[in-house]
Amino acid sequence: MATWSHLLFQDSASPTMEQMIFFHDHTMIILTLITTLVVYMMMNTMYNSFTNRVLLEGQEIETFWTIIPALMLIFIALPSLRLLYLMDEINNPALTVKTIGHQWYWSYEYSDFSSIEFDSYMIPSSENLPSSFRLLDVDNRTILPMNTQIRMMITAGDVIHAWTVPALGMKIDAIPGRLNQSSIMINRPGLFFGQCSEICGANHSFMPIVVESVNTSSFIKWMNSMVE
């Protein structure tokens, strides 16, 4: 989760997020190089003595500064497309979890093996324990098995919401009447926090998401305890 003075991304908990951080870093390197070059050239223009002020054309340099930016764009576009299609991939999921956004809570349904349904409300500040995270903890966490391909089905019951977990690289709109699908693979255990990311009314800020990633046997144990 994000903590004080946290400026960059959260640590990734899924291969998708890992790739997104790599892509971000790659793009930022190119961006920094371009910005540095432009600043240098602006400085240079300001401080030089205009020895070439009657220069009207320069075929070589024009060819050069047309091709180089085109190449740079390709070097950004290709990794971007690769990531886009990787995120779209559905890798033979082992589990389907349905998430339904409501005003103002999330409800979850696990219907593969037995029907498990629960609502996940934020714990109000007045009931917070010293150990809980204000405006971020929920009464029923979304338990998910790690190292498993999970298919998330996301929809909403009333208005548009968005199911978001930054550490997993997830942000999917929950739209009434439409079922959106995304797949996640969590590669470590832990608690991953997120918040509704589509303004959905008065308590938009107060419907957080907590994903608890556990190992498979604990997950099955939890499922059994929910069925009984």
Added chain:
Amino acid sequence: MSTSIMSNVEALSTAPFDARFPNQNQTRNCWQNFVDFYRCRKVKGDDYEPCNYFKKVYQSLCPNSWVEKWQEQIEEGKFAGKI
């Protein structure tokens, strides 16, 4: 379903990838499997075991509230799909 089924790894399966619905939008996937289940039961009879595949898929994919609504509509004879 009983607890013993869940401890069996074989039973831990969900709806597989369906090449008809490769997109992020899975609304039609849920709908089609729901309609197919009732259509299959109508054609093959209520006891025809393979029909339950559709049921398993739509139960995995569809929000429970949608299924309840559609089942109500079927009972009242105003379901929009062709069964």
